[in-house]
Amino acid sequence: MDMTNKAYGEYVNAKSKPSPLWKNMLWAFLVGGLICSAGQGLLNLYQWFGLNEAGAAAAVSVTLIFLSALFTGLGLFDKLAKHAGAGTLVPITGFANAVVSPALEFKSEGLVMGVGAKMFVIAGPVLVFGISASVIYGVLLVLFQSV
Numbered sequence: 422m423d424m425t426n427k428a429y430g431e432y433v434n435a436k437s438k439p440s441p442l443w444k445n446m447l448w449a450f451l452v453g454g455l456i457c458s459a460g461q462g463l464l465n466l467y468q469w470f471g472l473n474e475a476g477a478a479a480a481v482s483v484t485l486i487f488l489s490a491l492f493t494g495l496g497l498f499d500k501l502a503k504h505a506g507a508g509t510l511v512p513i514t515g516f517a518n519a520v521v522s523p524a525l526e527f528k529s530e531g532l533v534m535g536v537g538a539k540m541f542v543i544a545g546p547v548l549v550f551g552i553s554a555s556v557i558y559g560v561l562l563v564l565f566q567s568v
Contacts, residue, residue: 453511498518
């Protein structure tokens with residue numbers, strides 16, 4: 422069956438059901454807001470326990486990463502993401518999910534070749550380009566500040 426790109430696009434549009442845009446945006450807003458509110462609540466809790474602001478912020482990051490990885494491993498993160506969509510992509514929780522998901526998918530191949538090798542399949546490019554960009558920006562900053 423030969424189809425042009427235009428004909429294929431029309432075929433796909435005819436077969437796919439419309440996305441409930443407003444419902445999706447509301448869920449993303451609510452879930453993303455709840456994740457951020459939980460982070461703020463954890464920050465307040467850690468400060469109440471006596472940590473300074475920097476220590477409390479680090480503890481919140483570790484806690485959110487741990488919980489995201491745990492919920493991904495238990496299969497709960499995917500269920501939440503199915504309904505919340507982009508709301509689960511709050512940077513720290515989405516990144517933790519992006520690291521853990523491929524690792525779990527390939528765990529049958531072993532710890533080194535499965536989990537270890539596949540852990541950064543999705544998150545690896547983000548790390549590489551983020552670290553590379555920060556080094557370049559740092560070098561440029563040093564060069565321009567010395568002038």
